[in-house]
Amino acid sequence: MYKIVSKRKLNETMTWLVIEAPLVARKAKPGQFIILRTDEYGERIPLTMAGHDSERGTIDIIYAAVGRTTMLMDQLEEGDALEDVVGPLGKPTEMEGLKKVAVVGGGTGNALAYPLATGMHREGIQVDMIAGFKTKDMVILEDEFKAGTDRLYITTDDGSYGEKGFTTDKLKELIEAGNQYDEIVAVGPPVMMKFTCEIAKQYGIPSVASLTAYMVDGTGMCGGCRCVVGGENKFVCVDGPEFDGSLVDWDELIRRNSFYREQEQEDAAHVCRLTGGVRYHD
Numbered sequence: 001m002y003k004i005v006s007k008r009k010l011n012e013t014m015t016w017l018v019i020e021a022p023l024v025a026r027k028a029k030p031g032q033f034i035i036l037r038t039d040e041y042g043e044r045i046p047l048t049m050a051g052h053d054s055e056r057g058t059i060d061i062i063y064a065a066v067g068r069t070t071m072l073m074d075q076l077e078e079g080d081a082l083e084d085v086v087g088p089l090g091k092p093t094e095m096e097g098l099k100k101v102a103v104v105g106g107g108t109g110n111a112l113a114y115p116l117a118t119g120m121h122r123e124g125i126q127v128d129m130i131a132g133f134k135t136k137d138m139v140i141l142e143d144e145f146k147a148g149t150d151r152l153y154i155t156t157d158d159g160s161y162g163e164k165g166f167t168t169d170k171l172k173e174l175i176e177a178g179n180q181y182d183e184i185v186a187v188g189p190p191v192m193m194k195f196t197c198e199i200a201k202q203y204g205i206p207s208v209a210s211l212t213a214y215m216v217d218g219t220g221m222c223g224g225c226r227c228v229v230g231g232e233n234k235f236v237c238v239d240g241p242e243f244d245g246s247l248v249d250w251d252e253l254i255r256r257n258s259f260y261r262e263q264e265q266e267d268a269a270h271v272c273r274l275t276g277g278v279r280y281h282d
């Protein structure tokens with residue numbers, strides 16, 4: 001069992017957990033993820049490691065409560081435990097040769113962007129972080145990004161905090177102002193990543209996107225996380241999660257990601273808000 005050491009609410013839907021997982025913590029690197037189950041009947045869900053402490057034997061995750069499993073996790077408290085945590089999975093973030101990057105995070109994607117941006121900064125890379133949110137209430141990790149990157153730009157779609165507009169507007173502005181980036185990293189909803197990578201291409205800058213395809217086993221066996229990159233089939237769990245953004249077939253990814261939406265909405269409705277129990281079968 002994997003004990004929850006601390007739980008911190010970041011906003012209405014997002015929560016930061018520190019979990020005891022010494023074997024995972026010992027090998028973890030920025031960009032990697034875990035797959036966890038809340039209980040023995042639970043679904044396996046992938047979550048990026050937002051941090052780790054190999055001495056304390058803990059890992060950090062930041063999740064949005066969006067569906068059945070994440071809503072169940074939300075009902076756990078400090079001292080409770082998760083059934084299992086498997087990892088570290090996926091390839092660590094490639095940082096070699098980079099001097100200056102822009103990391104662009106959208107919504108929940110900012111949770112995934114956090115270890116990546118701060119990990120790069122720790123390696124001596126200059127990091128401009130553009131963190132976009134729908135509205136002020138959704139803003140997370142402002143202090144953490146400020147402390148762990150070189151410059152932070154917050155945008156909100158409605159202008160209720162930071163600068164009004166999309167992350168892509170800010171990215172264009174920074175490039176037009178003469179910032180020379182070796183790479184642009186996009187982490188967020190597929191549509192936002194698609195447009196971010198298109199802007200990078202327009203300006204001749206390499207781009208990397210962190211993909212969040214559906215996963216089952218996380219070992220390259222089930223094919224659940226297949227995506228098309230450069231015309232070839234790749235598996236996000238073993239070949240990624242980060243890929244050359246200019247080569248990703250975004251339309252295919254967006255189509256696959258919406259495949260299970262109806263079933264997920266039905267599943268989420270089956271989490272009993274009184275007991276935390278789940279109806280697995282009708």
Ligand SMILES: Cc1cc2nc3c(=O)[nH]c(=O)nc-3n(C[C@H](O)[C@H](O)[C@H](O)COP(=O)(O)OP(=O)(O)OC[C@H]3O[C@@H](n4cnc5c(N)ncnc54)[C@H](O)[C@@H]3O)c2cc1C
Pocket residue numbers: 033043045046047048049062063064065066067068069070071108111112211212213214215236241257258261264265267268
């Ligand atoms: C490598 C990887 C790393 C991830 N890291 C994080 C993280 O650090 N924090 C975080 O909050 N989420 C992260 N995700 C997404 C997370 O796995 C899903 O939100 C989670 O599986 C939802 O499970 P659920 O049962 O609560 O919701 P479900 O009922 O399965 O889904 C609810 C909603 O979430 C969306 N969703 C479900 N699975 C995914 C997915 N894999 N990618 C994108 N959207 C999805 C659905 O379209 C639906 O709208 C990551 C996904 C991957 C593949």
Ligand code: FES
Pocket residue numbers: 214215216217218219220221222223224225226235236237238
């Ligand atoms: S999750 Fe099964 S192949 Fe990637």
